[in-house]
Amino acid sequence: MAVKNVTSFGRSGLSDWLLQRVSAVVMAVYLVFIVGYLLSAGEVDYNDWKGLHQGFWVRLLSLFAVLSLAAHAWIGMWAVLTDYVTVRLLGPKATPIRVFLQLAMIAVTLTYVVWAIAILWGT
Numbered sequence: 001m002a003v004k005n006v007t008s009f010g011r012s013g014l015s016d017w018l019l020q021r022v023s024a025v026v027m028a029v030y031l032v033f034i035v036g037y038l039l040s041a042g043e044v045d046y047n048d049w050k051g052l053h054q055g056f057w058v059r060l061l062s063l064f065a066v067l068s069l070a071a072h073a074w075i076g077m078w079a080v081l082t083d084y085v086t087v088r089l090l091g092p093k094a095t096p097i098r099v100f101l102q103l104a105m106i107a108v109t110l111t112y113v114v115w116a117i118a119i120l121w122g123t
Contacts, residue, residue, distance in 0.1 A: 016075050023068035030065035059120050066116040070109050077105050 041048060052058055086098035 016079075019071055020075050023072040026064050026068040027072065030061055030068075033061065053120070062120055063117065066113060066120075070113050074105070074109060078102060081105070 037052060038044060053062065081098055081101050085101065086094040090097060
């Protein structure tokens with residue numbers, strides 16, 4: 001009996017697992033950086049926050065954090081939609097619903113990533 005790979009487009013479960021772990025580390029580094037900044041800066045106003053994000057390295061770290069969040073969410077939601085929502089709740093014949101939900105998830109995630117890039121790198 002052959003096992004079908006339904007959770008990704010040709011990637012293995014190991015690559016999904018590794019990508020989730022790497023993205024979690026990137027998000028944790030970003031969180032530590034932001035919390036450290038907020039604790040050390042005292043009272044932060046809009047100009048302080050804007051000044052922080054004018055630096056190239058902060059923008060780059062923020063971009064990596066956004067991309068990591070998108071990748072992390074993509075893999076997690078793909079697994080949830082594939083394993084739990086469509087198979088366990090709706091049955092194995094629910095492929096059209098799963099595909100629709102996954103395409104909606106792709107559209108929302110891509111919209112947020114493009115929006116974040118416009119905020120970070122826009123003028």
